[in-house]
Amino acid sequence: MLKVNNLDKWFGKKQVLHQISFEIKPGRVVGLIGANGAGKTTIMKTILGISSFTGDIRLNDQKITIDSHDALKDVGALIEYPGLYPYLTGREQLYLFTRGNDRRAKVDKVIEEMHLTTYADAKAKHYSLGMKQKLGIALALVNKPSLVILDEPMNGLDPKATRELRELILQKKAEGTSFLISSHILSELQKVADDVVIINHGHLVTSNTMSAVLARNESYLLLQTDQNNKVAQLLQQRGYQVAVEEDSVKVARDSIQDMTALLHAVLDQNIAIHDIHEQQDDLENSLLGIIE
Numbered sequence: 001m002l003k004v005n006n007l008d009k010w011f012g013k014k015q016v017l018h019q020i021s022f023e024i025k026p027g028r029v030v031g032l033i034g035a036n037g038a039g040k041t042t043i044m045k046t047i048l049g050i051s052s053f054t055g056d057i058r059l060n061d062q063k064i065t066i067d068s069h070d071a072l073k074d075v076g077a078l079i080e081y082p083g084l085y086p087y088l089t090g091r092e093q094l095y096l097f098t099r100g101n102d103r104r105a106k107v108d109k110v111i112e113e114m115h116l117t118t119y120a121d122a123k124a125k126h127y128s129l130g131m132k133q134k135l136g137i138a139l140a141l142v143n144k145p146s147l148v149i150l151d152e153p154m155n156g157l158d159p160k161a162t163r164e165l166r167e168l169i170l171q172k173k174a175e176g177t178s179f180l181i182s183s184h185i186l187s188e189l190q191k192v193a194d195d196v197v198i199i200n201h202g203h204l205v206t207s208n209t210m211s212a213v214l215a216r217n218e219s220y221l222l223l224q225t226d227q228n229n230k231v232a233q234l235l236q237q238r239g240y241q242v243a244v245e246e247d248s249v250k251v252a253r254d255s256i257q258d259m260t261a262l263l264h265a266v267l268d269q270n271i272a273i274h275d276i277h278e279q280q281d282d283l284e285n286s287l288l289g290i291i292e
C-alpha cells in the first residue's frame with residue numbers, strides 16, 4: 001500500500017536521509033527503529049507531505065509530494081507532540097477533525113477504544129502528558145484510516161495505557177489497518193510489529209520481517225559455579241565460545257554440541273555448579289548487533 005523509493009532529504013547542506021526504500025503492505029505493522037537523530041521523524045514527515053524530499057513515495061499507487069496530498073485522505077498520523085486546542089474538550093477536538101457521515105458515532109467509538117471516557121469532556125488544558133498523547137492517537141484513528149503513522153506513540157503512557165494501545169493496534173491490524181510506528185521502547189515494538197525498518201544515520205540498515213531480525217538472536221547457557229574463571233578457561237580450551245559475566249559463565253548455545261560432555265568437563269574438575277539456565281537475546285541485542 002505504501003512504497004518509499006530512493007528517498008533523499010537535505011536540510012540546507014546537510015543530507016539526513018540517503019536513498020531510503022521500503023514498503024508497507026496492507027494489514028502489516030511496521031516498526032521504524034533508529035537511534036536519536038537517525039531520521040525516523042523526517043521519514044514520517046516526508047510520507048505525510050509536510051517535508052520536502054527527492055525520491056518517490058506512493059500510497060496505493062498515488063504519488064505523494066509536498067503539494068499533492070490527495071492520497072493522504074486515508075492516512076491518520078501523530079507526529080511528535082499532538083497539536084491540541086487547550087480550550088476545547090477532547091470530544092470537541094475529535095469532532096472537529098472527524099469527516100464524513102456518522103461523525104458523532106465515530107467520535108464515541110474512538111473515545112471508548114482509547115479509554116478516554118472519564119476525561120473526554122474536560123478541556124485539554126487540564127490533561128496530563130499521557131492523556132494528551134492518548135487524545136493525539138485518538139485523533140489519528142478517528143477517521144478509520146487504512147494507514148496510521150505514529151511517532152513514539154508510547155511516549156508518556158503508563159503501563160496500563162501502553163498495554164491498551166498495543167491491544168488496539170493489534171485489533172485494528174486484524175481489521176486490515178496498516179501501521180508505521182517508531183518507538184524507542186523496543187520490547188513494545190517487538191510485541192506489535194510484523195516488519196522492521198532500521199535506520200542508522202539516515203541510511204537504511206535493513207527492511208525485513210521481525211522474525212528474520214529476531215532470528216539473528218543468539219541464545220546462551222549461563223552457568224553459575226564456585227570457580228567461574230577456571231570454568232571459562234577450561235571450556236575455552238575445549239573450543240566453546242565463552243564469556244565471564246558478573247556471577248556466571250556465558251556459553252554460546254551454538255558452540256555446544258554435546259551438553260553431557262560440557263557438564264562432565266566442569267564436574268570432573270570437582271567444580272560445583274550452583275545454577276544453570278538458558279538466556280535468549282532480545283530485539284535490543286539483536287538490533288545492536290545489526291547496527292554495529
Ligand SMILES: Nc1ncnc2c1ncn2[C@@H]1O[C@H](COP(=O)(O)OP(=O)(O)OP(=O)(O)O)[C@@H](O)[C@H]1O
Pocket residue numbers: 011016034035036037038039040041042043
Ligand atoms: N528542521 C530541521 N533543520 C535541520 N536539521 C534537522 C531538522 N529536523 C531534523 N533535522 C536533523 O535531521 C536528522 C534526523 O532527525 P529526525 O528528527 O528525523 O531523527 P529521529 O530519528 O526522529 O530522532 P529522535 O529519535 O531523536 O526523535 C537529525 O540530524 C536532525 O538534527
